[in-house]
Amino acid sequence: MQLIWVAGPAAKVVTFSITTRTVLVAVAAVSGFLILLGILFNLIGLRVAVEYVPELAQRMGGVTSxxxxxxxxxxxxxxxxxxxxxxxxxxxxxxxxxxxxxxxxxxxxxxxxxxxxxxxxxxxxxxxxxxxxxxxxxxxxxxxxxxxxxxxxxxxxxxxxxxxxxxxxxxxxxxxxDLLPTLLPISGDFVVTSGFGFRSDPMTHLPSLHQGIDFVAQQGTPVLATAPGVVLQAEFSGAYGNMVDIRHAEGFVTRYAHLQAIHVQAGQAIAPQQTVGTLGNTGRSTGPHLHYEVIFNGRALHPVKALAAWSRS
Ligand SMILES: [Zn+2]
The missing domain is CATH 1.20.58 (Methane Monooxygenase Hydroxylase; Chain G, domain 1)
Known part of the structure; x- marks a missing residue:
């Protein structure tokens, strides 16, 4: 096929010879250009979308800016x-x-x-x-x-x-x-009539060292072990009257004196707050009371201060 183009007043004639080949080349060139343009716009558009509309970019294909x-x-x-x-x-x-x-x-x-x-x-x-x-x-x-x-x-x-x-x-x-004598030897009502230290002896009225604490309660009140341990001694012992000694952990011994009756025997394992006897008035005593001692390494200590003293020893 041939096209004849007459251009302008000079009537210049341009002749195109259109063959199948030229058509194909032209189509290919235009297509290529359009594809390149498309890619370029797509890239710019995606970039813009990614930076300024991230939600859209993510929807478009999980792209994160x-x-x-x-x-x-x-x-x-x-x-x-x-x-x-x-x-x-x-x-x-x-x-x-x-x-x-x-x-x-x-x-x-x-x-x-x-x-x-x-x-x-x-x-x-x-x-x-x-x-x-x-x-x-x-x-x-x-x-x-x-x-x-x-x-x-x-x-x-x-x-x-x-x-x-x-x-x-x-x-x-x-x-x-829990292994140390930190509990009370009497449950229920009691009065402490004599504390640890120097006092006027209740019988001679001479100054004397009281090596324990006296708990006054009703005769027959259960006397309780103040910690777990093993009975060292459970018998009548002179001025102490009926007396129970219990050995505890770390060199502690507790003593319960003037008991009315003894409920345990030497060598017996004792649970905390187990009844070792009943409160009484035996031995050198002026009335029903429990004489309670805490002995650490052979020395009687103030039951309350015993642990502190023991920690300094
Ligand atoms: Zn006493």
Missing amino acids: QSEQQKIEADYRGKLDELNRQLTSVSDRLTQLERLKNQALGRLGIQKLLSFSSSVPTDGLLGRGGPMHLLPLWRSTEGTLKAQIEQSLEKAQRYDDAMQDMQSRWQKDLGRI
Whole structure:
């Protein structure tokens, strides 16, 4: 096919020879151009969409922009920061609790007792003392977000382990207190008529050292062991009258004197608050009362101050 184009007043004639080949070349060129244009617009459009309409970009194909990525990361980092703050606060609270418990035990002289024990872990997370301050994530330059999340979860696990460790140690510590004579020898109503120390002797009225505490209650009132132990002696013993001595943990002995009746015998294992006899007026006594002594390593101590004195010994 031939096209003849007559252009302008000069009537210049341009002749095109159109063959199948030229048509194909032209179609290919136009198509190529359009495809390139399409790709270019698509790229620009996607970029613009990704940066300014992230929701649309995500709907278009799960594409996340850098700013969107940063926003998500910042969100995660914020949550991680919060988690770490909470973990630090838990750590601080645990350390404070541990310190309080140790102060309380220290007043009772229990720290000394604990130092006897080799089973108490000294390398516990909290035992080393001082709270663990976690680095704020924002200042962290190393590690990916994933690694930081894993670290935080690991820390949480360690705190959980530390809590369980602390719980079992506390149970052990408090269990040891239960072995010492810390209970009362009389339940129900009683009056303490004579405390530990120097006093005017009730019979001679001469100054004398009273090595125990006198509990006045009704004759026949059950007298109770103040801690678990083993009966050392259960018989009449001169001025003490009917007397029971019980050996406890860590060198403690308790003495219950002037009993009306004795309900235990030497060598017998005794449970805390088990009845060892009844309150009476036997021996060198001016009326029904229980004379109670706490003896530590052979020396009579003030029953209330015994533990503190023992911790200093
Ligand atoms: Zn007495």
